[in-house]
Amino acid sequence: MKRVFAITLGILTAIGGFVDIGDLVANAVTGARFGMRLAWVVVVGVIGICVYAEMCGRVAAVSGRPVFDLVRERLGPRIGLTNLIGSYLATLFTLSAEIGGVAIAVELATSVHYLLWVPIAAFVVWVVIWRVKFEMMERIFGLAGLSLVVFVVALIQLAPPWGQLAGQAVTPVVPAGEDWATYGFFAVALFAAALTPYEVFFFSSGGVEERWTRKDLVVSRLNVFIGFPLGGLLSLGVMGTAATLFLPLGVRVESLDQVALPVAVALGKLGLAVVILGFFAATFGAALETGLSAGYTIAQYFGWQWGKLVRPREAARFHTVVLVSILIGVAMLLTTTDPIMITEYSLVFSAVALPLTYLPILIVANDRDYLGDQVNSRTANALGVTYLVIILVVAVAAVPLMIISGMGG
Template sequence: MVTNDLAAPTASPLQIARARGRVRGRLILLGPAFVAAVAYVDPGNFATNSTAGARYGYLLVWVVVVANLMAMLVQTLTAKLGLATGRSLPELCRERLPRPLNRVMWVQAEFVAMATDLAEVIGGAVALYLLFGIPLLPGGIIIGVAAFAVLALRSRGFRTFEIAIAVLLGVIVLAFAANLLAADSDPGSAMSGLVPRLQGTDSVLLAAGILGATVMPHVIYVHSALSRDRIPAADDAERRTLFRGQRADVLIALAAAGTVNLAMLLIAAATFHGTAIPGTDSLEGVHAGLGQTVGTAAAFGFAVALLVSGLASTSVGTYAGEIIMQGFLRRRISLLLRRLITLVPALAILAIGLDPTRALVLSQVVLSFGIPFALIPVVAFTRRRDLMGNLVNHPLTTAAAVLVAGLVIVLNTFLLWQMIGG
């Protein structure tokens, strides 16, 4: 009897995914960028974009659009880094940088994670106060516990966590879409806002704030880890296929986040610009103003979106802390302890009664400080063929990335100087 000793070839994970069907095979490639996109619609964005619309109408529409394009480039490079190297950015820093510098990178990254959580917990607590009248400190505790529940979904796999975050992002998109329709903004004036121009020193500062806050360092760490943990590539051809999927993921997710940011500005321009409504530079003021001008439903939608934003963002921020410690130090702590470490500063600020909007501003100072530590290594690593293989940057891509990184770093340095000096 003749037997065939040749084993049948084993299908690669990508081939198995494709075997699920054309639609399901493509959908399974999506997810990591939706987690990253949440950082672009966090509570800090709510106040910044609303202030831009209230003060200058549609003048700074172009700034929001440019900021979103910059974010797409940065997150595409970040996803490519994890996919090509099989390492997260913190892991690559540990392997490639001198030990003292790596420790400095870790310390600043931990502060970034805490500052991120501070902003998101405070934003979520403000939302609970607006919706239910819950005082800020108990509200912060509720947000912290609820975020822990979202994080616990990772025990069922990264896919479940990604889907949960994508659903929360979808709620934010729907809330602002409904409010935009109710606000009756002027499409013609909105289109005119695409022409780059500024109006006085204050508009320059606000434009710098929108652009400078485009890149959140913690989502660079997270996105590189999520793309690393996706479907492993069997060869260069599969790696390119997976990168195309990651690129589509970034375009879809960041387009959704950009739409929300644009809607924030358009709603404020249509309802607040040219009026005497006070307090539109704070979350509470925007909520009250929407209730006065558009209606109770609009104010409710704003508060719900703020609550969902805080919940989703703080979950991602805590996850970033885990990625940071694991990558830079090759150590892990329990999720509960990690949650407590990042939650305590936010609760302390709420307990002493510091103004929530002021606390959000202070958190942005820390995030601004962390920008170069995340951006520079991403650009440096993705231009190296020995690391990236066939996914190495095209020279024009590197040039664009250097330009974007330089612009973001300069703007954040400018904002940092303004905040400290002012």
């Protein structure tokens, strides 16, 4: 019974933890402009994150070591460093965007300008990373993030033309008034939002923090194969509500408050309060994950003591990296650059850095020295290689599409 409870809790956490500011923004923006015509990208992205997160969970459970640690050992310091730079910068941008998201969520509840909340939000993120136990931290914010289910409820309440939405989803063509470059740019952004590099590093390092062993492979796989797809459904809920309210009006989504508007229209003040709580939980949880991931990647590359299993004093360099990363994230926001713009840039940068993250994972997951009989099956390799090709195409196309479409016009 206790095990069933643990598995259920893990799945719920994975659902709530899947959506972050990148998913919220990218899904709402595309829903408002393209309806459900880009929903297929969410599906492709969720399958991709499942394939690679399963590999990472397996590596952590069988070897007892996180992926980044093994990447440096298996591929050498040079390739490891390239991986480190790409992944760290992508994570840093995302961290900044998440802190901005937390500040905007509080702004929506208080009317006090988000820039005043940025230092406070960052301080609280740092304190939680410093003081709160890993499992509790993950559970609280993952479960609170589940309040984003309100998007699915709102979509049903809005009574959209289901046939029309389904029609858009199954005929993914560029609508009138848009062009291929813009369509491609948003497809790249949605794909990158689903496969953000920090997610796999956090998942694998989290497995080590929770002391996963071979016995936990089932838990890991259930979290991945049930939790992430259901998290993807929340993303589609965000896209669906934006498609229902904004697309017919021709309104473009450019801020987080607009993402919440369909929920307020459908469910009133209570729905709005729940969605603001969801924004807060999703972005705060993701800020914790990205802050920790920034520390994980650098500490694991240099072979420092890391994580929350040891006292902060024993992992001083790890905690210093986390603190410095948070400060850089805050500095980016205090330039008054719009957090939504930082989010969009973070998605493009993540897209470019994707091969640096995922190719090494595929290599390590095939190494018998680390995984013994648990190396990738043929199916896992076929899917892994297929996704690697998609990731390469996305990485190459990201910057040209950004330039041609003028960041999505």
